[in-house]
Amino acid sequence: MDREKRREIRQRLYKSQSGRCIYCQDKMFNFKGQQIHPKRATIDHVVPTIKLEKKKVSWVGFFGLKFNFVVCCQQCNRSKSGQPWQEWVLEKFGDEEVSKVLTRFCELVISEEGREAW
């Protein structure tokens, strides 16, 4: 995926998520405490791409992958790293947050589905 496309995705997800991290719900700041520009928001893969490759998920084409993107803050991205999001959210934020994050994923997919082609 080219750089311009990634910037566009970042910007759109940032808008859909109201500038908030999908996981912790904080406004997205960089390590200097400055608000992140929408084009520089950190993209996270809901299902780590390595897992998709291992499962040889051939049906995951452009649209499949589209819904695998969220944006999150740098702190969460760094902390989560390659862990499955469910395990990481459970460990970091507790049981109740897992279903809240899942709800946000669903809401995001619905809002993105409603948009025209990327």
Ligand SMILES: [Zn+2]
């Ligand atoms: Zn966060």
